[in-house]
Amino acid sequence: MDMGEVYMKRLKLLPLILALFMLAALFSSCSGSSKDKPVKITFFNTSAEVNAMFEEMFRRYNEINPNVVIELIPTGIGEGQQEKLQSLYASGNAPTIMNVDPANVIEYSDKLYEFSPEREKWLELMNDGCADAGTFNGKLQGVAYSVQGYGLLYNKRVIDEVFGEGNFDPNSINTRDSLKAFFEKIEAAGIPATMLHGANWSLGGHYLTLSYACQGPATSDGTGFLDKLKEGSIKIEDDPIWQGYMDTLDLLAEYNFNKADPLVADYNKDLQNFAEGKCATLFMGDWSWTVIKDLEGVDTEYGFIPVPWSNNPEDYGNTQVVMVLPKFMAIDKSNNSKEQVQAAVDFLEWMLTDPEGQEFFLQAGFCMPYKNVRKDIKYNSMTESIAQYAAEGRTINLGCFSYITGDAWTQTGNLMLQYLVKAIDRQQLADGINSYWRSVK
């Protein structure tokens, strides 16, 4: 008998095997009591860089709980993630769990499960403020799993070369003038002082949002400010904090490493230049570590300094860096059965508070905002720096960021870019931001 015959035989067997499988599937779905009935839930993931981590996690959970099968609905980086979620909802196939931006939790609020601290005891393990951050319009519908932060990143090796090892105190940068003096000293040593990444998400989503968030330490301070902009009862150019941040932006633009061509916005290239020490600072967040850690021949020690907006060290924002919960886990109750919702809640408990579940996140480098995370964990230098600011209580509450939905940061970010290359002046920028917010209902 040659191989061809074997192949033919197998081919003939195939339909038979398939038929048997189908029969078995039919029986298995009919039999069994309702108690240990297998539950299948789906997980929509917008953290595209860790699709594989979640898959491993689901496999492990399935080993422990054979009745629960979790299926990943992955998305790609830069793929239309919001659109995919919209189409899942529009076709009545909403995922059970979704790992999404806070803005999505607000958008889908009517369809989401509301967590309750009485029922879900494990929520107590969250760090202070996390429950508040996941509460939108009075309903706790999102639970966070990671903390991120941003500010002015600096390269420790470069700074040490300029100031001498150990002579630089990050706390000394608490006014715009001290930042200017700091930049001048670095430039005098022949190193470009800073870098702006010329993309609308960086300047619109992150930089401009600082001026909203620094209206006050409570989320309502920022959202209240936005509400007034939407009503048209205030103009952004009358706000001293916004003016202050724009003055600081002018300063950053003056010492910008990308000054010759500010809008190239090549993310990998910018990070590479910064990590190689071609410039001393960069306005960015600790998520950049995921790119930098894979680069060859770059520095590994970084820290954050605040972006001061005035010359008064006491002002909120001048000695703080941003700490934000970028993603939330939410559960859909509109398309999913009670059993599925319950299975999802149980899974979230295991994933977020069980040491085994947490380990997946820790190994991937996430900083988890839970009290029972093992204490000996060592993060990268950027995350450590953020964590230190957090421990000292020196963080800017970026809660209002969650309410900046839709195309806000693209549209206002595009205006910021025009201002950066001096295509428009500050008054035109203010007019543009005012009219954008007034057009939002």
Added chain:
Amino acid sequence: MKKAIRKKRNDVGAFFVFMSPSLFAFICVLIIPMLYGFYLTFTDYRPIADTYSFVGLSNYKAVFTDKEFIGQFMKTLGYVFFSTIFSNAVAFMLAYILTSGLRAQNFLRAGFFTPNLIGGIILGYIWKFIFANVVTNIGKRLNYGPLMTSFLTHPDRAILAMIIVTVWQYAGYFMMIYIAGFVGIPRDVIEAAEIDGATGIKKLFRVTIPLMVPSFIICFFISISRGFMAYDLNLALTDGDPYGSTRLASMHIYQKAFQANQYAAGQAEAIILFIVVAVVSVTQVMLTKRFEVES
């Protein structure tokens, strides 16, 4: 009489047997969504909300008062105009040269056609790299100011970059159509013209081009309609950058519908775009058809 009716019935039956599967698919994936989409433009539909209500023509009113859309639409017109002219001019020249009996003409034909086999997204990323790194590097070597900054960071030059890449992408494709046109011209007509004393340029303009009008119709039609609906290249090459200045009509519609969450308004813009594309391409075909001649 009876026979004729039966034959007709058979014809209709055969028509349905052969056509119905594709007709069914066509109706399901094209006609119904289009009509449904048209219907939604009269509502305030959003995919997230459960209910929607009728708002009459206000979405269309919004389209004509949306300065951004009008500005981007004008840009699209310019893009379509220049990319159509240049891609066809380049394609025609290539076809002319590559039917004149060059040695390596088959190899060259294949070479010029290749860009068309690369998808718009990949093509966009390749050219993004070229504009951002290769061109700027050449500029630095030559110390020539305008080339030292990327083409993609200046609004007008970014549109120019889009046109360059579009021409590069389509010229090879249209070249193939023009080559077919050249080859299809009967030898006897050319010979007759030569005997009558027509030479070089005169032969080209008086004999060859009039006989190739069908090829022009096809190529212009394709480049105009694809130009208006350009999306993948736009997304990969500029993504609307710098600061939203190179967002062409399709990208604006997508952004409006799915990112600004104004689905019905975006759909209304899509309908307007559809009408414009239809009118422009049909007019173009009718106008150029008048130049068609029989050999």
